[in-house]
Amino acid sequence: MAITAFLTDSTLCIGCKACEVACKEWNQVPDDGYAWSGLSYDNTKALGHSTWRHVKFVESAPRWGVGGNAGDRLTWEFSSDVCKHCEHAGCLEACPTGSIVRTEFGGVYVQPDVCNGCGYCVVGCPFGVIDKSPTDGRAFKCTFCYDRQKAGSIPACAKACPTESILFGDLDELRQRATERVDALHDRGMSDAVLWDAQGTSVGGTHALFIVRGDPRRYNLPPAPEVPTVYQRGAWQSAAFAACAMLASVVAAFALSRDGGGTLERAHTQPGTAI
Amino acid sequence: MTPGSDRIGETPSYYDLPVLKRPTWTWEVPAYFFVGGAAGAAAVIACVSGTRGTSNDSLARDARWLAAGGGALSAGLLVMDLGRPDRFLNMLRVFKPQSPMSVGAWTLAAFSSAAGAAAFADLVRDRTRGGLPVVVIGNAAGALSAATGLVMTTYTGVLIGATAIPVWNRHSRLLPMHFAASGLASAVSLLELLGHDHRALNSLALVAAAAETAAGAVIERDGGDASRPLKSAGSGWITRAGGVLSGPVPLVLRLAGASSPRARRAAAALALAGAMLTRVGWWAAGRRSADDPRLPLGLPAAAHAPSLGPPAAA
Numbered sequence: 001m002a003i004t005a006f007l008t009d010s011t012l013c014i015g016c017k018a019c020e021v022a023c024k025e026w027n028q029v030p031d032d033g034y035a036w037s038g039l040s041y042d043n044t045k046a047l048g049h050s051t052w053r054h055v056k057f058v059e060s061a062p063r064w065g066v067g068g069n070a071g072d073r074l075t076w077e078f079s080s081d082v083c084k085h086c087e088h089a090g091c092l093e094a095c096p097t098g099s100i101v102r103t104e105f106g107g108v109y110v111q112p113d114v115c116n117g118c119g120y121c122v123v124g125c126p127f128g129v130i131d132k133s134p135t136d137g138r139a140f141k142c143t144f145c146y147d148r149q150k151a152g153s154i155p156a157c158a159k160a161c162p163t164e165s166i167l168f169g170d171l172d173e174l175r176q177r178a179t180e181r182v183d184a185l186h187d188r189g190m191s192d193a194v195l196w197d198a199q200g201t202s203v204g205g206t207h208a209l210f211i212v213r214g215d216p217r218r219y220n221l222p223p224a225p226e227v228p229t230v231y232q233r234g235a236w237q238s239a240a241f242a243a244c245a246m247l248a249s250v251v252a253a254f255a256l257s258r259d260g261g262g263t264l265e266r267a268h269t270q271p272g273t274a275i
Numbered sequence: 276m277t278p279g280s281d282r283i284g285e286t287p288s289y290y291d292l293p294v295l296k297r298p299t300w301t302w303e304v305p306a307y308f309f310v311g312g313a314a315g316a317a318a319v320i321a322c323v324s325g326t327r328g329t330s331n332d333s334l335a336r337d338a339r340w341l342a343a344g345g346g347a348l349s350a351g352l353l354v355m356d357l358g359r360p361d362r363f364l365n366m367l368r369v370f371k372p373q374s375p376m377s378v379g380a381w382t383l384a385a386f387s388s389a390a391g392a393a394a395f396a397d398l399v400r401d402r403t404r405g406g407l408p409v410v411v412i413g414n415a416a417g418a419l420s421a422a423t424g425l426v427m428t429t430y431t432g433v434l435i436g437a438t439a440i441p442v443w444n445r446h447s448r449l450l451p452m453h454f455a456a457s458g459l460a461s462a463v464s465l466l467e468l469l470g471h472d473h474r475a476l477n478s479l480a481l482v483a484a485a486a487e488t489a490a491g492a493v494i495e496r497d498g499g500d501a502s503r504p505l506k507s508a509g510s511g512w513i514t515r516a517g518g519v520l521s522g523p524v525p526l527v528l529r530l531a532g533a534s535s536p537r538a539r540r541a542a543a544a545l546a547l548a549g550a551m552l553t554r555v556g557w558w559a560a561g562r563r564s565a566d567d568p569r570l571p572l573g574l575p576a577a578a579h580a581p582s583l584g585p586p587a588a589a
Contacts, residue, residue, distance in 0.1 A: 039290045046292055056289060090439060096377035097362075098369040116365045117358015119299040120376040123438035123561070126571065128295040137358025217572045220289035224573060228437045229373060231447040235436040238448045239429035242455035246316065247425060249459070249482045250323045250475075257474035 003106040004149065005171035005207040006158065007178050008080050010219075011185060011193060012165035015041060015078035019053040022160030027052065027143065030135075040076075046220075047081055049133040052142040053157045054081045058218050079212055079219050080166060082157070083108070083129045083142035087204035088227040091141070094124030099139075106171065106207055107144030115139055126203065126225040144207070171207060178209050185211075202227045287574075294571040295439055297562050303356040305554040307349050308431045311383065312458025312550070313465060314345020315427030318390050320462055322421035324475070334471045336397055341465055342420055343394035346387030349427075353383065375434040382430060386423035392416035428458035435561060441571065442564035443557070445501040449493055453553075456486035457521060461550040464543035472536055480542065481529055487549070488522035501570055504560035514556030520549025 023029065032050040037043045040057035047054045058077045086092075089108045092100040099114035100121060110121075110130070117137040121130050130141040145155035153159070158168035167174060178195050185193035196216045199205040203225045212219050288294075298304075321338035354363045366380035396413025403409070432454040436447030443450070460483035463476045494505050494514070505514045525542035532538025569575065 039292075042290075048296075058289065093371075093373050094376060094438075096369075096371060096374045096380055097365040098371065099365070114362075114365055114368070115359070116362035118366070118376060119356070119358070120374070120434075122296050123298050123435075123440055123443075123565075125296065126439040128293060128439075128565075131296050132299040132358055134299075139358075215287045217574070218287040218289060220292065220294050220568060220572070222294060222571045222573070225571070226439070226444075228439050228444060231437040231444045232373070232375070232433065235375075235433040235447040235451055239426075239433050239451035239455075242429045242432075242452040243425040245452075246428065246455050246459055247319060247323075249479060250319050253475035253478040253482075254323050257478065 003171045003207075004144070004169065005085075005106070005174050005209065006082055006155070007167040007169075007174040007209045007211070008082065009165050009167070009178075009181060009211040010077055010079035011190065011211060011213065012163045013055070013078040013080055014163055014165075015055055015057060015076075016162060017055050018160040018162060019080050019157035019166055020044070020051070020055060022156040023053040023142075026145065026148070026156035029140075030133075047083065047127075047129045047131075047141070049131040049136075049140040052083065052140075055079070056081055056219055060214075060218075077213055079210065080157070080161075081219070082208050083144070084127050084198070084203075085142075085144055085207035086126075086198070086225075086227065087206065088202060088229065090124035090126055090203075090227045090229065091121035091130045091139075093227065093229050094120045096120060103144065103146050103149075105144065105146070105149050107146060107149075108141075109143055109146050110139060110141060112138060112140075124228050126222065126227065174209060178211060181211060196221050198225055201225055202230045288568045288572055291568060293566045294568045295565040297565045298438075298440065298558070300356060300558065303352040305551075305558040307352040307356070308454065308554040308558075309457075309461065309551050310345050310352065311349040311431065312428045312454055312554075313461035314342045314349060314390065315386065315424035316455075316458040316462035317345060317465070318342035318386070318393075318417070318420040318424030318427075320466065320476075320479075321393070322417045322424075325417060334466065334473055334476075337469050337471065338462070338466060339390070339394045339397055339417065339420075341462065342390040342424065343387075346383070346390040346420075349383055350387050353380075375430060375437055378426075379430050379434055382423050382426045386420055386427050389416045389420035389423060393420050429455045435557065438561075439571070440561045440564050441501040441567070442504045442560045445497075445499060446494070449490060450557075452486065453490040456483045456490065457550045457553050459483045460487065460521060460525070460546045464547040464550075467539060467543040468547070472539065477529060477539060480525060480539075480546065484522055484526040484529065484542075484546065487518065487553075488526055491518035491522045494518065500575065501564065504563040505556070508563065510556060510559035510563050513552055513559055517549050517552030517554075517556045520545045521553055522549075524549070 030050050037045055040059050042057045044051050044054050056079045060075045085107045092108050097114050099111045101109055103109045115138040119132050121139050130139050132139045154168045158166045182193050182195050192214045196210040317338045321335050325335035354360045371377040393416040396409055399409050429451045432450030435443045436450045463480045467476055504510045525546040528538045528542035
C-alpha cells in the first residue's frame, strides 16, 4: 500500500473553494453557519469539525508580479489548508479510546463509531485542526478520504481542484516534485516561493506539504510545530517526584505526631464535630 | 508602504486568527481536577493514618469516605464532560500509556472502585463486627486506593502539561507538583473542617502551603510570553487569587496563629477556595492561551495584548 500525501501549491490556487465544497459534499460535512467574517473572502476562518478543507485569502501590500500583477493593486494569494496528517500525530497519541488510528495509507483517521468526545485530541493538535462538534459531541477532522482511497480513488478535494493546486499521490514522489516546483518558481523569478515541510520537527514530517509565497506564518503555518508527547517525560518525572514527596510527607507527619498524641493541645474540638 | 511589506502589520499571522483550537472542556473538568485531587490525597491520608492503630480511627474513616465520595463524584464529572456520555466505557477499551487521558481513565476506574470498597468495608465492619476477610479486603482496597490516589492527584498536571497549549506545556514540569500540593491541601482542609484538629493535618497543610507559595513564585518570576494568561486579565486574576489563597495566606495563618484552632479553620477554608480557584484559573488560562496565534508561530507577544502584570522580558 502506497504512503500517500497532499501537495497544496498556493501559487496555482485561484481561491474557488471547489475543494471545500467537494469535501463537504462527499463527506456530508454539515454547514458552518452563514456569518460574514470581514476578512477578505474568507468566511470560514479556520479548519474545524465542520471544515476539513479551508481556503485562506492572504492580502498583502501591492507587489509587481503577484496577485493582480499590477503595482497598484493589493496582492491576493490563496492557499487551501487541510489536516497535516502528522507522522507523530498529537491527536492520535492523545486519544484514550483508540478511536484515532493510522491508516494503511499513512493518514490519521478518526473512527466515528468509537469516539466518545473527551476532547483531549483537540488540545493535542499543534495545528488546531481537529475539533469537537458541540452538536454531535464527537471530534471530527479530514479523513484523508479514507473511503475513496480504499476504493482506489483520490480524495474529493484533489479530484475537484480545477488548477491542480491540490496534488495527491505518493509521499516521497510529491516531496521530490515539490522541491522541483519551488526550484522552477525561483528560476522564473518568484524568489519568495517556499516549501513548508515539518520534517525536521518533533512532528516528524506530515502527509500534507504546502508551497506558499513569503513567510509561511502569514498562512498560520507554524514554523516549528511540536507534538505534545515531547512534554510527557518531564511531566511524568515531576508527577513521580510529587507523588513520592506527598507520600513521604504524609508518613512523616503522622509518624512525628505520634508522640504529641495527635490532637493539637489547645484544640478542644472533638473529631467528628462539624463546624 | 513599501512594496513587499505585509499589509497585515509587522507580525505575520493570518488575520490574528488563532492557530490552535480552544480546549473544549467545560466547567466539569476544573471541578474534576479539584475533586479528584482532594479524593486522591484523602485516600493516602486514610491509608497512612489508618495503619497507626485505633487512635486515628475516626480520622481514617472520614478520609476513606472523602476518597470514596470524591472518586464517585469524579467519575460523574468526567462522564458529564464527554460529548457522548453513553460511550464512557470506550475509555476502558484500550490502555495507552502514551495518552495521559487513558492513564487517567484507568487510574480513576481503579481508584473509585478501591476507595468505594474501602469505605464499604468500614460499613460492613461496623454493622457485622466483620471478620478477618472484611478487614483484609478493606485494607487491600485502602492500600490500592492510596496507590492510585497518588496518581490521581498528580496525573492531571501531566494531562494538561503535555498538550499543544503554550501556557500549559510551558509549565509541564511544574503542574504535577503544583496540583499535588493543591490536592493535598484540599484533602487536609476538608478533614480539618470536618472537625479533625490533628497535629499531622496541620503539618501537612503547612507543607502544602509552602509548596504552593513556591509554585506561585515560579509562575510570577516567569517572564515568558506563554505565561501571560496566568498574570493578566480574568484568567490571571483567578490564578493569582488562587495562588495567594493556597500559599501565603494559609502559611501565615498557620504559623502566626499556631495555637488557635480558629486560625487553622480559617486557613483550611481559604486554602480550599484557593485550590478550586487554582484549577479554574489554569483552565481559563489555557483557553486564552489557545486564542493567541503568536506563540505557536514563534512571534513576540502582541504589544496591544492586555497586560496587568509586569511586562514580558525582552
